[in-house]
Amino acid sequence: MRGALRAKAAMSEKLKDFLAFVNSPIDRSAHLRKDQIALSTMYGSAKSRLVRICGDQVLMRDGKLVDQPEDDTDRIFLGLDGEGVAWFARRIVEQDGLVGLRSLYVDGLLPKPVVDLLAQARSLVHWHERHGFCANCGAATEMQEAGYRRVCASCKAEHFPRTDPVVIMAIRHGDDFLLGRQAAWPVGMYSTLAGFMEPGETIEQAVQREVLEETNVRVGKVSYLASQPWPFPSSIMIGVVGEALSKDITIDPSELEEAHWVSRDVLRQMLRGKHPQGHFASRPQAIAHYILQVASQSR
Numbered sequence: 001m002r003g004a005l006r007a008k009a010a011m012s013e014k015l016k017d018f019l020a021f022v023n024s025p026i027d028r029s030a031h032l033r034k035d036q037i038a039l040s041t042m043y044g045s046a047k048s049r050l051v052r053i054c055g056d057q058v059l060m061r062d063g064k065l066v067d068q069p070e071d072d073t074d075r076i077f078l079g080l081d082g083e084g085v086a087w088f089a090r091r092i093v094e095q096d097g098l099v100g101l102r103s104l105y106v107d108g109l110l111p112k113p114v115v116d117l118l119a120q121a122r123s124l125v126h127w128h129e130r131h132g133f134c135a136n137c138g139a140a141t142e143m144q145e146a147g148y149r150r151v152c153a154s155c156k157a158e159h160f161p162r163t164d165p166v167v168i169m170a171i172r173h174g175d176d177f178l179l180g181r182q183a184a185w186p187v188g189m190y191s192t193l194a195g196f197m198e199p200g201e202t203i204e205q206a207v208q209r210e211v212l213e214e215t216n217v218r219v220g221k222v223s224y225l226a227s228q229p230w231p232f233p234s235s236i237m238i239g240v241v242g243e244a245l246s247k248d249i250t251i252d253p254s255e256l257e258e259a260h261w262v263s264r265d266v267l268r269q270m271l272r273g274k275h276p277q278g279h280f281a282s283r284p285q286a287i288a289h290y291i292l293q294v295a296s297q298s299r
């Protein structure tokens with residue numbers, strides 16, 4: 001039995017390797033963010049890398065990230081990679097050569113560690129784009145600390161980059177699993193329910209509320225499994241498994257097109273791409289796939 005548990009744990013770890021954005025090689029080196037001399041030296045180094053971002057697209061040429069730093073301001077220091085190379089990011093305008101971040105991780109156009117570090121770059125660039133003015137008094141703000149703070153020139157309020165927590169949950173009842181479907185998804189795709197956490201909520205409460213709102217299913221115990229940064233634009237997906245206390249479903253049609261229970265065997269068929277009608281459950285790069293895999297392996 002212990003051997004079986006160990007094998008399952010090893011399999012879960014292996015599945016984690018597929019998840020996009022979870023293994024950034026960047027050491028954020030926060031101590032360098034206020035060190036203007038170190039930042040200038042690193043930025044001037046031919047070894048340093050600059051990621052240019054427009055929306056959720058990255059500039060590429062000849063299959064590579066365009067990487068020569070240029071003389072500019074408002075660059076964000078991401079940190080140092082495993083070889084001590086400094087990485088920076090900055091926003092650019094729409095131009096030729098932009099590739100969507102989603103296709104980078106789905107199609108494997110760049111090495112996975114590089115794709116993984118782009119979550120930090122994309123979310124920070126997006127935050128700066130949307131915080132040029134002070135939420136307190138409306139005056140212009142300016143970037144400080146190499147991109148990790150903005151300060152209002154008028155009232156001096158400080159603003160910090162944010163990330164928005166989202167709960168994403170594999171809900172089970174015995175050997176059955178609750179899957180939902182949004183109208184915009186590809187034909188045949190079903191997945192976990194998910195939703196933004198609200199202020200003043202625990203993770204458990206957010207899971208229970210979201211599942212009740214979307215399907216009218218009541219959830220009891222909630223257990224944490226894994227998390228995934230999701231830079232569209234700036235979320236952290238908190239993956240859990242929840243034990244349902246009821247089974248009757250009434251969907252909220254503004255959120256879901258459909259929701260139903262599937263057996264463990266059917267879920268496994270979907271996860272392996274072997275479902276007879278071609279139904280599938282998210283891509284392996286998404287945490288929905290991972291938490292359904294883990295939940296379907298354990299009892």
Ligand SMILES: [Zn+2]
Pocket residue numbers: 134135136137138139152153154155156157
């Ligand atoms: Zn202000």
